[in-house]
Amino acid sequence: MKPVYLDMTAFGPYAGRQVIDFRLLGDRQLFLIYGPTGSGKTTILDAMCYALYGELTGGTEGRNGAHMRSEYATAEETTRVAFTFRVGQKLYRVERSPEQEIAKKRGTGTRHVSMKAALYEQDESGNETLVTSKNVSQEIEQILGFKSDQFRQVVLLPQGDFRKLLLANSSDRQRIMQVLFHTQRYDRLQVLARTMYDDVSRAYEDLKKKIEQYLSLAGAADEETLTRTIADKTARTETAKEQAGKAVRQRDAFQEEVQQAEAVASHWKAWDDARTRLQKLEEQKDTMAEMRKRLDLLEKARLLSEPCRTLDDIQKQGMDASKEWDNLQKKALAADEELKRLNGQETDMKAGHDACERDKAGVIRLESLVGEASSYAALKAERDKASQTAAACEKAWHRADQNREAAQNELEMIRKNRDALSGREGEYEKTKARTKQWKLRAAQEKQIEALQQTWQDTEGKQKEAADRLQKAVKKAMQDKTDFEAVNAMFLQGQAFVLAEHLHDGDACPVCGAVSHPKLAVKPADFPEKADVERCHNRAEASEKQRQQAEQDAQVLNAQAREQQRQYEALRQQYPADGTSADWSRRADQSAAEEAALLKEIEQVRKLTQQLEEKEKTVTLRSAEGEQARKAYEEARLHLTRAEEGLSRAEQTLPEEYRNPAALKKKIQSLKQRLAEFEQKEKDWNAARQQKEQEKAHWSGQAKIKAEQRDALRLKYKSALEELKSQAGQYGFRDMNECRALQKELQQIESLKDTLTSYEASRQQTQGQVLQEEKAIKDKARPDMERYRKKLDALNQACQDLSRQQAALAAELGQLMNCASQIRAWHEEQAELSERYKTVGALYDLISGKTTGINFERYVLGALLDEVLQAANQRLQKMSRNRYELQRSHSWDDRRVRQIGLDIEVFDAYTGYARPANTLSGGETFLASLSLALGLADVVQAYSGGIHLDTIFIDEGFGTLDPETLDFALKALLELRQGGRLVGIISHVGELRERIDTRLAVRKTDCGSVASFELL
């Protein structure tokens, strides 16, 4: 889970909207969140946790979401958190807001808003699709793969709580690792093994029950009894079989006897039958004789069949020919009738022809008139057009007139306005002059005032100068007296100086005397030359100063006098009747009036301009009016001319011929009529010709047919004669009889057959009788009834016995089946118990019954070892090779040792391992941090595992001394985190200097502000 963007509003100490864009980190792996206490560092993590799970980093015991509303927030702002994060390749955004009181949009007061949450999925182009808005936390648990508890132990190490993972007991740790590594499947394996085990034992029990069932079905208490019953039954079946065999043999023997008797009986019967048949045949003798006679007759008739047929043919042919002749005759007659009818229409045709001629003439005449008609139509059109134009011109002329009037009115109005504003110019000039004057006055007044001021100042300065002068004078005098005193003393002292070097006998420099009775003595306070110099200088200086001061005073005085004079002169010129401010105010007023007047003058000018324009428009409009009127006149002229032309044309052309289109139509119709009639005439002629042809054809045909018919008649007569003679030869009474018999010729064959068969059967029957008599010689007629009865009885006995036997056999068979089934099941049972043992052993192994370690635990143990290995890489560096994490070796037995998932710490200094909770605070922090990083490493390495690519550490670095902090930080910075983002919250100053990617959280008057510092 990698954070991308966090957006919180009115959350915790963040009053407004705070946005943290993790994309600014680029590919930096380590960053620091720092700020003063209470500024809102942990709140950032809280926000993330809250957005994902609805809980804060303190879990359910800490603050809850509803309390996170910022106290600095205004009532209009809604507390909400939106967190965009990436899991693998997918990008999600979750939004959550707690229940809170917001100001109503309308009206006063607040309303209660309940908790809301929503989860969206984003694709690369930034489009969002809503994933769910209920059960958001559960959805997130599924996406991330762990619940909030685990989140707070693995991804986010909260303040003061980071040691949870390190110090958890085995079952807690098992839970976490199960979730992270998906090892529940091995638990499932155990369950499946158990199921298999149960299945086997159940199957075993089932078989046992089945065996019992079958035994009871077989009526045996147990298997021995069953075997015995089987033996018994087998014996019984054998005896039954024997008995049945015997009965069958008996019956068969008797059956032979019966057969023999039957043979005899059948012979007797046959003899009876034959005799009866013979009798019947004898009775049919007479009928047979009759038949013979008829047969002879028919044979004779057959000989005459040929000529009879020929005769019939001829007759038929003749009749056909006759019929045809009739038809042909009829057709010829019909054709003749038609022809007559057509001829009758001749006169009509002629009349029509005449009418044609007349129409032709009419057509020619009409065509000549078409030209005239079209010219008339053109004239009419022209006249219509001319009248339209005239009307339009009239309208235009009226309109132009109206425009002109309107323009004229406007002109009048403008002129009036302008006149109203005349006379303004004079006023304007006056006002302008007045303003100028007053302004000038104001300026002068100001000047005077300034001058007065300067004069006053100078007076002041002058007074000062006078004072200074006095002082200087005093000082000068003082110094001078001092100097004179000193000088005098010095001079006096000179005498001493001179006297000092003077000895008796030297000439006195002053008077030249060589004796010096009273040498001058050193006066008290004999000043040095330097002192004298100094005093002299001082005196001179102060004298200079005095002079200067005097000069200054004089100058100032003169200045003051001058200024006073100037001021008074000006004041005389301009009496004080108002301050400069008054004057300037008055001048401003005047200026305003001036401006207003100016505006009015402007307006006048504009109006004048408008007036000019309007006059131009008026002239334009009147010109237009003139033009329109002229046009109208012309159009009218044009119209009258057209009318004249039209009336002239009307005179020459009559009414019905004026329309060229109608004329054309009429011509058309006439022409059509002509064409039609011509066609009709042609048809009539053609039809006439055809009918004549037909008539000739049919009559010819009829004649031919008549001739044929006659020929046939003759032929018939001759054939008839011949037949008559032949019939007489064969003994027929007459020819008709012969002919009638022809029909019955087919009976000959059948008659023949009947006769022959009768003869044959008679012969046969006779023979049979004789034969049977021979066979039954000396043998009596047997009593079949008796025989049959006995046979039946024997059969019945046989059947019963065999049925008995079958029943016994069936029972035996059933029992044998039972026994074999039970045997088979026993085998199965044996197999099952083998399998039971196997599965049992396997299940014991998987569930760790004897060793206490089940498969899942084993796998977890191996995983934990790996995790600790990865953790140790870091812990060794951070603790300078002192500490190592390992799984606790609580028991000595090697197998049992691996039960626990407890972690203990091996201390290289003491060579012992001790539980993890004996470490100091700082050491615990280092161990927890290493463990979390190691865990993340290992989880990442499994594909399909959970994405642990972010880890946040909230405080904890404060528990380290500076040297250890150095090492820890060095380890963190050096070891590649494998693309993992590590975020640290700390107030420790050293971290702020060492880590160059920082998120600074600052407190302000209204809430906190967080911003990235990336160097």
Added chain:
Amino acid sequence: MRILHTADWHLGKMFYGDYLTEEQGYVLKEQFLPLLKDEGVEAVVLSGDVYDRSLPPAAAVELFDEIATKVTAELHIPFLVISGNHDSASRLSFGSALLARQGLYIAGDLDKLTGPVILRDEAGPVAFVLLPYAEPADVRHFLDDETIHDHQKALEALCAFQSRGCDGMRAVCVSHVFASGGKSSDSERPLSIGGTDLIDSAAFDRFQYTALGHLHGPQQVGRPEVRYAGSLLKYSFSEATQKKGAVLVDLDGDGKVSSQFIPLTPHHDVRILKGSFQDIMEREDDRTGDYVLARIDDTEPVLDGMARLRKKYPNAMALEAPQRCVSASAGDRDFNIRGTTEEQLFSSFAAAMRPDQPLSEKETGCLHQLWDALRKEEGGGIL
């Protein structure tokens, strides 16, 4: 001109919980200062990392105060100092303008840089170009040049800036960088992750001598005129075999340089002891007060190792046993969980749980059935 080049004092450093300030004081006061006097040094150059932290302990500050005062005010030797990556540049260069007038030239804060320090000897002026350590971002900001993003460019730009006005003179560069080709030790704080802090020593070609600091082992980089003086004391066990001291450099009038290493020895040395634990305890040793790291090659853990070691070596700092069988449980599993399949995992589980009774064929058959059923239900696992 005779110059003493030293660097990386790290005053106030903590070494396994103890402050080394006393040792540092001993070396500086008893050996370093007399050295200056005895050898007639005319300028002392300290190439960075004066303190170990940006807020050093009071004792460290007092020590530096004492030394600096003695060098400049009593011995009247110009003392040129630059700030390193461990120092806080602004705090170190407090009063640098005032102190410069007394002969203590500190270059720290970039805003207070004043160009080269010109000292004179008989042959003429010698320019000292002081380049304090600065992050590229700070140099970029200071020189207002947006193209500076790595240490190399930063150094070149800063060098150009600081050497204005010393064309034609003999020049010595004082800098605190990681020159490529140099060997580092455990106690240096890395300047940046991923090696963007390496500097090509060609940047110093125009200087007659370059006095570098940062790497704690005394060494030359490429040519003998570009040198690291090394740290004052051994600050980590990886330096146990290095020599510690200062470099005495003679610069003649033509710009030729000859240098000589002067060793400095503290009270207690820093050593690594190797061998079995018993060996170490029984061995003869006359310097039991040294700071030692015992690297024992015993395979079994030694009980109460540290306590016993401290009886002989009261200043034993750490005990390492790299050969120790880390956890026997890793030993009897001969696979790496990542590379195995679930079946293999199970067979080693079976072997571990039931070592005298391997899986029979029937059991294996059953097992396959179970695996199949599991896979059908839950799909593949993470292995």
